[in-house]
Amino acid sequence: MHTGSCLCGAVRYTVRGDIGATVYCHCGRCRKAGGSAFATNAAVAADAFELVEGADAVTTFSTAEGVHRVFCSRCGSPLISRRDSQPELVRLRVGTLDTPLPGRPGAHIFVASKAAWFDIRDDLPQYPERP
Ligand SMILES: [Zn+2]
Ligand SMILES: [Zn+2]
Incomplete structure (x- = not known):
């Protein structure tokens, strides 16, 4: 089992089972959301992810495209x-x-x-969008 938390510690979660494919995402949305060059994101089965603490601190930013970004409203951690x-x-x-x-x-x-x-300086595959 994997565990994680936000910067302020109000939100804690667990991931049961596997953490799937992990990628560096260079899209402009991730750049804005994280305030850095890219985000590092892993696919996880929705039913494997569980908020164990801080549900009241969690806020969701939803776009017209049906993407919902869940973050801590107290510290801003995506x-x-x-x-x-x-x-x-x-x-x-x-x-x-x-x-x-x-x-x-x-x-x-x-x-x-x-x-x-930002210059990519490794040999990992690069995709112009989501492959
Ligand atoms: Zn927080
Ligand atoms: Zn992205």
């Missing part, structure tokens, strides 16, 4: 995103894990919109 088109998955912001991430991120996605000031 936690997961959900998509109406893929209700079986959540995308975990793995920087909030307190337990080690098993494995390593496997790709860069949305490279077509990456920050011009």
Whole structure:
């Protein structure tokens, strides 16, 4: 079992079972949401993710495209995103894990919109959008 929390500690969650494919996402939305060059996100089965503390602190920012970004309203930590088109998955912001991430991120996605000031310096596959 994996556990994680937000910066202020109000929100705690568990992930039962596997943390799936992990990617560096360079899209402009992740850049804004995290305030950095990219987000590191893992696919997790929606029913494997459970908020164990701080449900009252959690806020969701939803877009017209049916993407819901869940974050802590007290400290701003991004936690997961959900998509109406893929209700079986959540995308975990793995920087909030307190337990080690098993494995390593496997790709860069949305490279077509990456920050011009960030250079990718590894040999992982790069995709212009979501593959
Ligand atoms: Zn917090
Ligand atoms: Zn993104």
